[in-house]
Amino acid sequence: xxxxxxxxxxxxxxxxxxxxxxxxxxxxxxxxxxxxxxxxxxxxxxxxxxxxxxxxxxxxxxxxxxxxxxxxxxxxxxxxxxxxxxxxxxxxxxxxxxxxxxxxxxxxxxxxxxxxxxxxxxxxxxxxxxxxxxxxxxxxxxxxxxxxxxxxxxxxxxxxxxxxxxxxxxxxxxxxxxxxxxxxxxxxxxxxxxxxxxxxxxxxxxxxxxxxxxxxxxxxxxxxxxxxxxxxxxxxxxxxxxxxxxxxxxxxxxxxxxxxxxxxxxxxxxxxxxxxxxxxxxxxxxxxxxxxxxxxxxxxxxxxxxxxxxxxxxxxxxxxxxxxxxxxxxxxxx
Amino acid sequence: xxxxxxxxxxxxxxxxxxxxxxxxxxxxxxxxxxxxxxxxxxxxxxxxxxxxxxxxxxxxxxxxxxxxxxxxxxxxxxxxxxxxxxxxxxxxxxxxxxxxxxxxxxxxxxxxxxxxxxxxxxxxxxxxxxxxxxxxxxxxxxxxxxxxxxxxxxxxxxxxxxxxxxxxxxxxxxxxxxxxxxxxxxxxxxxxxxxxxxxxxxxxxxxxxxxxxxxxxxxxxxxxxxxxxxxxxxxxxxxxxxxxxxxxxxxxxxxxxxxxxxxxxxxxxxxxxxxxxxxxxxxxxxxxxxxxxxxxxxxxxx
Numbered sequence: 035x036x037x038x039x040x041x042x043x044x045x046x047x048x049x050x051x052x053x054x055x056x057x058x059x060x061x062x063x064x065x066x067x068x069x070x071x072x073x074x075x076x077x078x079x080x081x082x083x084x085x086x087x088x089x090x091x092x093x094x095x096x097x098x099x100x101x102x103x104x105x106x107x108x109x110x111x112x113x114x115x116x117x118x119x120x121x122x123x124x125x126x127x128x129x130x131x132x133x134x135x136x137x138x139x140x141x142x143x144x145x146x147x148x149x150x151x152x153x154x155x156x157x158x159x160x161x162x163x164x165x166x167x168x169x170x171x172x173x174x175x176x177x178x179x180x181x182x183x184x185x186x187x188x189x190x191x192x193x194x195x196x197x198x199x200x201x202x203x204x205x206x207x208x209x210x211x212x213x214x215x216x217x218x219x220x221x222x223x224x225x226x227x228x229x230x231x232x233x234x235x236x237x238x239x240x241x242x243x244x245x246x247x248x249x250x251x252x253x254x255x256x257x258x259x260x261x262x263x264x265x266x267x268x269x270x271x272x273x274x275x276x277x278x279x280x281x282x283x284x285x286x287x288x289x290x291x292x293x294x295x296x297x298x299x300x301x302x303x304x305x306x307x308x309x310x311x312x313x314x315x316x317x318x319x320x321x322x323x324x325x326x327x328x329x330x331x332x333x334x335x336x337x338x339x340x341x342x343x344x345x346x347x348x349x350x351x352x353x354x355x356x357x358x359x360x361x362x363x364x365x366x367x368x
Numbered sequence: 369x370x371x372x373x374x375x376x377x378x379x380x381x382x383x384x385x386x387x388x389x390x391x392x393x394x395x396x397x398x399x400x401x402x403x404x405x406x407x408x409x410x411x412x413x414x415x416x417x418x419x420x421x422x423x424x425x426x427x428x429x430x431x432x433x434x435x436x437x438x439x440x441x442x443x444x445x446x447x448x449x450x451x452x453x454x455x456x457x458x459x460x461x462x463x464x465x466x467x468x469x470x471x472x473x474x475x476x477x478x479x480x481x482x483x484x485x486x487x488x489x490x491x492x493x494x495x496x497x498x499x500x501x502x503x504x505x506x507x508x509x510x511x512x513x514x515x516x517x518x519x520x521x522x523x524x525x526x527x528x529x530x531x532x533x534x535x536x537x538x539x540x541x542x543x544x545x546x547x548x549x550x551x552x553x554x555x556x557x558x559x560x561x562x563x564x565x566x567x568x569x570x571x572x573x574x575x576x577x578x579x580x581x582x583x584x585x586x587x588x589x590x591x592x593x594x595x596x597x598x599x600x601x602x603x604x605x606x607x608x609x610x611x612x613x614x615x616x617x618x619x620x621x622x623x624x625x626x627x628x629x630x631x632x633x634x635x636x637x638x639x640x641x642x643x644x645x646x647x648x649x650x651x652x653x654x655x656x657x658x659x660x661x662x663x664x665x666x667x668x669x670x
Contacts, residue, residue, distance in 0.1 A: 051508035062524045168399075171657070175650040177600055179607045180623055180642025183630050187638055191631040198631060306515035310604060314627075324516070325608060328523060340520060344511040 038356055045348060052348070056341040057102050060333050067091065070331045071115045111338035116330050121338030125320060130213025131201060132312070132319030136304045137214075138235055139242035144297060147247045151254025152289070155262060156281055166251060173248030178307060182241040182314040189237060196233050199316035203230040238315045242307045246300040253296040257289040264288075291361055298354030302347050393662030400658020406651035414466040421460040422448075426615040429455040437636050450636045453625065458636060461617035462644055468618040469599050469648055472533060476598035477591050479537050484544025485580070485587060491545065492552030493575050503549070506542040514539045518601055522610045529602075529618065532611035536601045540594055547590055551583035585663035592656030596649040603645055619645045 060067065068077065068085045077085075086092045090101060105112070111121040154163040190198045197203070201215055208222030216235065219227035261267065262285055270284045308321035316322065320339065327335035394400050413420060429447075433455040436443045443450060449458040491502040509517065521535035555561065556579060564578045603620025605611035612618035614625070622641040629637045 047504050048507045048511060051504065052511050055508060055512075059520055059524070064524075064526075171399075171653055172646075172650060175596065175600075175646060175653050177603060177607075177620070177623075177642055177645045177649070179604055179620075180638075180645065183623065183627065183638050184642065186630050187635060191633075302513040306513040309513075309515055309519070310607070313608065325519075328519060329609070336520070340512065340516065343513070343516065347513065348511050 037359055041352060041355055045352060048348065049345070052341065052344045053103060053106065054099075056337050056344070057099055059340070060337050061095070063333060067115070067333065070333065106341070111341065112334040114327075114332055114335045116327075116332045116335070121335050122342075124323070124335070125339060125342055128318060128320050128323050130210070131215075131317060132305075132308050132321060134214045134216065135235070135238055135242060135311070135317060135319060136308060138216075138239040139304065139307075140246060140297065140300060142239055142243040143247040143250050143300070147250030148254050148293065151251040151293075152258050152281070152286060154251070155255045155258035155289075158259065163255075167255070170248040170251045173244045174252075176244050176248075178241050178244055179310045179314055181244060182237070182311060185237050185241065186314070196237055197230075201231065201234050201318060202227065203234075206230055238311050238317055241314070242304065242311045245303055245307060246297075249300065249303075250293065250296060254289065254293050257292045258285060261285045261289045291358070294361065295354055295358050298350060298357070301350045305343060305347065390662050394658045397658045397661055399654045400661070403651045403654025403656075403658065406647060407655055410466050410470060410648050410651070413463055414470045417463050417467055421457075421463040422446075423457045423460045425456065425461045425464040425617040427456065427460075429457070431455070434634055434637075436634075449640060452622075452637055453628070456615075458640055461622065462619075462640060465617040465619045465622065465641065465644060466648075468529070468612065468616065469603070469645070472529075472536075472602045473595040473599050473652070475533055476536050476540065476602070477595040480540045480544050480594050480598075481587070481591050483537075484541050485548045487541075488545040488548030489552050489575050489580060492549035493556060493571070493579070495553075499549070502545065506545050509539070509542045512539075514597075515601060515604060518605060519608070519610060522605060527610050527613075529606075529612040529616065532602045532605040533598075535605070536598055539601070540597065544587075544590065544594070548583060548587060551586055552579055555579045555582050589656060589660045589663065592652055592659060596652040596656070599645065599649055599652075 067089065068082055068091065090098060109122060113119065114121055114124060117124065150166050154166045157163055186198055189196045202219070206224050206227040208218055208224055208227065211218050211221055215231045216228065219231045267280065267285060270280045305321070308319060309325060311317065312319045312321035313325055320343070324336060324339050327339065429451060432447060432451050434453060435447050435451045437450045438445055438448045447457050447459070449462065451457055452461070487502060491499045517539040518532070518535040521538055522531045525531045525534050561574065561578055564574060569578060602611055603618065606618050606620030607624045609624055612621045614621065619641040626638045626641065
């Protein structure tokens, strides 16, 4: 317990730093917010001064920062320049789409990466090992925005198997319950909706899974190799246990410790990947939302969005840290 | 006295021997050698681009818009890899593009190495409050996914190729600072450092002449990773429209233009620039793996 409290306290300076970065961002951008909001049309100096006062932009920076923190603590992440909606509510609307995509991607990556990495370690030096590691390096080197375009070209363009973009065919409609369309479509009575959702989801999931899959496979292999060299493995073999038991129970359980950490640390990579994947597939999630906000110079949205994302990444990393302590008795004692 | 000991530590003969041993370790991996060969091929293409490319990268041939590669019907030897939407020769653009990608890799990896190592070594060597402050700062940067951080920074320093390069350097910095700090921390309490300190070596000498060379192996491996990551990151920014601008033949920017052709049969516009990125990045990563194995024989066997 003390270990957890200590970890959380340790994060407070970082948290403050993140708010400073988000705050500084909007002030570091060339041109002030009022000019940006006015856009091409321009604005009269009198109206400009009036708006500056109204938005509190004429006050000293430290006062503005304190107001900013005060608003955040009250759940106010600002209003979008473009849509005039609350940034937080826009985020909450779009986040399930990204979460669903990311969950499918990480599920794919673990489902393929962990067994492949284990098998590669057990059959070290075999053809399987070599091709699995070759493919993993290929995946790791992949410009995923291109990979996505390539898959669309092949499966949507030439073969016509999958739709090009979006989350679901427009002819279906049902009320969101969980925000996960895979589940919501099953809950609704719309026939064929689930299939449509799955068809839309498959290519983006593959694209987003590519790099985590490569990393997880490599990490699993090296963690497994390390475990296979341990004394208790020799003991297990000497006891005459079946090789399935040795690998699947004794080795896998110990090898999973670093792998769980690796999986947790993919969150950051998944968000970066989501920015590119969602842009290619017009996936209505937060990655595409942020890119569009940056393009439209909707900096209030960007400021709010990056703050939420950074805190989210931090929270997941904290969770992984604690989980690591829990599953690895050597750490939690310390 | 010092003369003799220095001869033992480093002489032309010893260095040559170390290099031979290194090459032996490196060349035992076929992948590493292939990676190095492909990488050198790209370097040669970039260096001799003006000689190799049939045309300049921005000349438009209005009569040959969207012409397919030579082996497809409608293609011709005039444009071996076809032309793009406004009639520019794909092959020439890809060849000149190699210059951009290699330049991006060299500049980003080089500067990240210099700044990251300098900050990391200072942080690890001094410890205490300096270390604390630097590491908290790096934690803040690490809370943002690297591509997102680069996207934000590009908008501050200015969109375009140089903005994208600068943004990527800052986004990659924390990884180098952390790595070099950890390496220095592991080394600084070892006996040879204490010996040098007792012999009267100053702080700068201790940091950069005594300790740093012993941390180089892992840092060099990291440099190759930064090199390939930089190419991916800057081309991703180009793809998102925040990097190099038209008519620059940067491969990521070329792919941004190619998005309109994804569902057409103009496959060469979509396929070729990405294939070039993949090949170069893969080559660097293969060579990087070989470097790691050569520096750390223990890892190789496992």
